[in-house]
Amino acid sequence: MTALTLSNVCKSFGKVDVLKNIDLQVEDGEFVVFVGPSGCGKSTLLRVIAGLEDATSGDIRIGGQLVNQTPPAKRGIAMVFQSYALYPHLTVRDNMALALKQEGQPRDVIDARVSEASRMLNLEPYLQRRPAELSGGQRQRVAIGRAIVRQPKLFLFDEPLSNLDAALRMNTRIEIANLHRTLKGSMIYVTHDQTEAMTLADKIVVLRDGRVEQVGSPMELYNNPANQFVAGFLGAPSMNFLPAARVGAEGGRTIGIRPEHLTIAADGPLSGKVVHVEELGGDTNVIVDLGKEEKLTVRLFGQHHVSPDSPVSLGYDPQNAFMFDQEGRRVA
Numbered sequence: 001m002t003a004l005t006l007s008n009v010c011k012s013f014g015k016v017d018v019l020k021n022i023d024l025q026v027e028d029g030e031f032v033v034f035v036g037p038s039g040c041g042k043s044t045l046l047r048v049i050a051g052l053e054d055a056t057s058g059d060i061r062i063g064g065q066l067v068n069q070t071p072p073a074k075r076g077i078a079m080v081f082q083s084y085a086l087y088p089h090l091t092v093r094d095n096m097a098l099a100l101k102q103e104g105q106p107r108d109v110i111d112a113r114v115s116e117a118s119r120m121l122n123l124e125p126y127l128q129r130r131p132a133e134l135s136g137g138q139r140q141r142v143a144i145g146r147a148i149v150r151q152p153k154l155f156l157f158d159e160p161l162s163n164l165d166a167a168l169r170m171n172t173r174i175e176i177a178n179l180h181r182t183l184k185g186s187m188i189y190v191t192h193d194q195t196e197a198m199t200l201a202d203k204i205v206v207l208r209d210g211r212v213e214q215v216g217s218p219m220e221l222y223n224n225p226a227n228q229f230v231a232g233f234l235g236a237p238s239m240n241f242l243p244a245a246r247v248g249a250e251g252g253r254t255i256g257i258r259p260e261h262l263t264i265a266a267d268g269p270l271s272g273k274v275v276h277v278e279e280l281g282g283d284t285n286v287i288v289d290l291g292k293e294e295k296l297t298v299r300l301f302g303q304h305h306v307s308p309d310s311p312v313s314l315g316y317d318p319q320n321a322f323m324f325d326q327e328g329r330r331v332a
């Protein structure tokens, strides 16, 4: 079964077209991540799916049912926001139970679902606390718990980890991945963070300026980007781009080489000067200036001591290089 189908969905605010002809399918149980730079329309698309905004045109189907006219509460979705949006005067238990009470669920159903969700999210010790008495990570888990108890057909997450510090973000990311495995629910997760997208998604949807640039599994997009935008967006450090003429290829084109595919070679085709070295312990990033304001990042596995200012030459396997035309389309 298909959890969600979007057909030619457009959304404009006045004269501003924010979403342009979005076609998309989310399969049952799939974890889909919308990723793209700030302002590209990710939240708007999620809000259109949730029914918090009306689509200007196009069809939205959830579980095969056309829901364009269906109010948010009747769409079978639950949404988790970056801002948690918990009720400050309610305990953790009551925050999680509220939507079920409003649905008129019987007491024993509410108790069973809240118990199960709080066990899954390790919230059992905090059920009597109010949100102000919790850490940011715990609050976000309550917000997730509030979505779980509703047993929605589709979970929507809008940058749920953005307010957490780096260590907690990674832990919570792993918890969300585990949760998806346990619940087997369909999830759409919005982020501007390519690492979150790569690590969580079954399927990534790359958005840019209100359009879908490419859809695919993380490795499909990494290994086979359709264009220069996708190639540059996924991967950290990001792909290096150079005028192809610099390596003797056809003029007007751009060559793309990932940092891990460059090597420091005795007589490689590219030569320059080391301008900066980032020693990360597990990896070493060497930034090389080729002149003409062209800088490349070389990612070396392990620890290397490279002195800034030393001259280097760089090599790569042409099989690992990408080629883009003037419009940024992939040509090789």
Ligand SMILES: Nc1ncnc2c1ncn2[C@@H]1O[C@H](COP(=O)(O)OP(=O)(O)O)[C@@H](O)[C@H]1O
Residues within 6 Å of the ligand: 013, 016, 018, 036, 037, 038, 039, 040, 041, 042, 043, 044, 045
């Ligand atoms: N209610 C609104 N009225 C007018 N413009 C809006 C509204 N909501 C969002 N936008 C515009 O739509 C674009 C996409 O916004 P948004 O979906 O929030 O992007 P993202 O979540 O990818 O950062 C932005 O240019 C934003 O200014």
Ligand SMILES: [Mg+2]
Residues within 6 Å of the ligand: 042, 043, 044
């Ligand atoms: Mg947003």
